[in-house]
Amino acid sequence: MSQDRAGAAAVPQLRAAIRDIPDFPREGIVFKDLTPLLLDHASLTAAVDALAAWSRPREPEIVVAAEARGFILGGALANALHAGFVPARKPGKLPARVVTADYELEYGIDALELHADALAGGARVLIHDDLIATGGTTRALVELVQGLGAIVVGCCFVVELAFLGGRRRLGEIDMHALVEYTAQ
Helix, strand or coil: CCCCCCCCCCCHHHHHCCEEEECCCCCCCEEEECHHHHHCHHHHHHHHHHHHHHHHHHCCCEEEEECCHHHHHHHHHHHHCCCEEEEEECCCCCCCCEEEEEEEECCEEEEEEEECCCCCCCCEEEEEEEEECCCHHHHHHHHHHHHCCCEEEEEEEEEEEHHHCHHHHHCCCCEEEEEEECCC
16 A cells, blocks of 8 residues: 555645644653644634545544543544544553553554454554654554554654654555654
């Protein structure tokens, strides 16, 4: 599958609704805060609609989204796609048997878990997160989903920090981001 860069600027008002928070969560990081985008109904609707438009032809049955910010649009995206929703949670948050993947962030190490019975073999899964940076979170989700026998039909994001190279970690998996930053 090819990786789609078309549409990185398809929703230009979204870029204006994302604010930079310097030195968060640690010095040298410029955090992309989506809160202003979420506060504005038009921007929120535009983001969900644009993500759904890219995702719909891939025919996902399930949207898997990463805790915590991925949940915000992940559920809305699943609803727009008439798909189910599976939360990928931080360790210790899910009550049933889980599968776990550790991953590296641009500023540390973390882990995500899925319920071991969350995905039926062969389910068509769209992975969503608010942002892709180094690709560690998304790569971990791809491995979890594929390890449960499901098929990753694509990955979509509101923001891509292209200068951190996360796209490379996804290999041939289709991916799409609404807003791309090529420099910090």
